[in-house]
Amino acid sequence: MDERKLINQLQKLLQGKRYFIVIDDIWDIPAWEMNNCAFMDSHLGSRIIITTRDFDVATKAGGIYRMEPLSDDNSKMLFYTRTFGGEGASSDNQPAEVTNKILKKYVGVPLAMITIANLLVGKRCEDWSKVYDAIGFGNEDNKVVHNTRKILSFSYYDLPSHLKSCLLYVSMFFEDSLIGKRTLIWRWVCEGFVLDREGIGSFELGEIYFNELVNKSMIRWIDEDDDDQGGCRVHDMVLDLIRTISNDINIVTVHDMEQHGTSLRGQQTNRVRRLALHRRSVEHNSSISMEHLRPFNVVGRSANSMPVLLSLKVLHVLVIQDCVFLEGHSLEHLGKLVQLRYLGVVKTKVKLPKGVRHDLKLLKILDVRGGLISELPPSVGELMNLRCLWADAGTMTKGEIGKLTCLEELQLYSVEKCPNFFPCKALMELRVLEIYFGELEESAGKALMESLCNMQKIHKLMLGDDDRVAKYLVVLNDSLEDLTPCTKLHQLGLPIIVIPRVPSWINPLSVPLLSHLCLHVVVLEVRDVQTIGRLSSLLKLGLWSKDEKNISYTFGSNEFHKLRVLYTKKVEISVGEGALPMLEELRYCASAQRKDIANLGPWR
Incomplete structure (x- = not known):
């Protein structure tokens, strides 16, 4: 029956009556059917409720209620x-x-x-x-499982082609893993799944793709406190579906005997395009042709169970995670992978070849997080196409990072040991800058602050020491007033830098998305706290003052509505009725010799 005729018949049947209608699992609704139909003239108290896993459909219907997971x-x-x-x-x-x-x-x-x-x-x-x-339910002859798969398949086939590719790629990751948002998006970019669009960067467009998959309930958003970017997980039944589809159309092949029983044996694997080897799976089948392999993902294996890199002639993405190499071993033939765009050597102790700059000219992402690679060779500073460089404590680089003018994301420790890092005025494309110091001289700190004025695309800025706890402070005369912040700035942390006062641009109009703020100022005023309190997205706040004189502040009910974590010093705290409704953690430094203990009496 035509949808319009059905609506008209229901309208006549229910005219003047009180009704309660539930329309389940809707995928598409013309706006007029929910907003302009004559149901509006019916008996007061009538309701139409629809259920959907598509956020766009819910937006059309109006009055969105996000169901919480079952307790x-x-x-x-x-x-x-x-x-x-x-x-x-x-x-x-x-x-x-x-x-x-x-x-x-x-x-x-x-x-x-x-x-x-x-x-x-x-x-x-x-x-x-x-x-x-049998987590994948692949061998269970059960009607309920069949129906569940059928429902999930509707969700998949409803996706546009570019989102289908992005979703199927998620099957590369092992079950129940937390997939970092930035990691996943950049792998999409390096695979060519994120189409070029004028006026928007590839990462920003990939972020739109990511959010669409979340809104359509194909991946589940996970908000991690330690990572402002968060990540996602895929439900086991969704993972089973996309692995089955990926295998059938030869998009992704997963060799994982421990978890899904997916085996390369018996498959048409002479032309494997994307291969993931996970943990305790059986040894790699050497008869498989590797010459067409584009991404290769290895997790939790020994070096002798992996194919020789020399055979991976058109590889675009190489990820080696939690793997074991012999002492002193290096990634031999890495330089032969001239098509490589993404290199991840995570939580794996191995040496990188010294001459990577000559051959890996297309490399965009270098991820060596995990701290088991002690040193990045100087040639890393010659990878002129590099967009992201991620390293943890324990890894130093000898390359001149300031020459990498295409960098968009930089996470680095022991920065003071990088040659010619200060000043770094050429890094104008940076969106994420997260750097840590073993020590920082005042001249270097001043040069760094001057460089920041050229970085007008910054979304996340974190300057700390290698232990992420400020053991020392660099006091500057510059208050950062010359910095022109990006309106998308969502994290600002300067715990080792002391500035004269809170910059005037920290306000709801200039930085409306700011969710993490950590500042150390010489003088803190009540009006500064009031302005910060109007930041509607603020979740975490660290605010310290060097002034010997404390200020008193009473938190009210019309500010800091989303604040979860508060660290403060030199502020005498009082809490009014209904204030700080979402606060989960409070760290307050008070003097034992002074009566500046927080007054939390009315707080509930």
């Missing part, structure tokens, strides 16, 4: 009701260990809880482990 108790009740007829009905016979694993894995997701419970109904308790181990 632990309700998830448990749902599971036991389906498997045992009620919570605790068979508590003496149920396999507690497997049950706890299942509840932990699928807690909060009704569809998953019902699906796994239906798999277990009618099975002996001693067979539950076998069902749990």
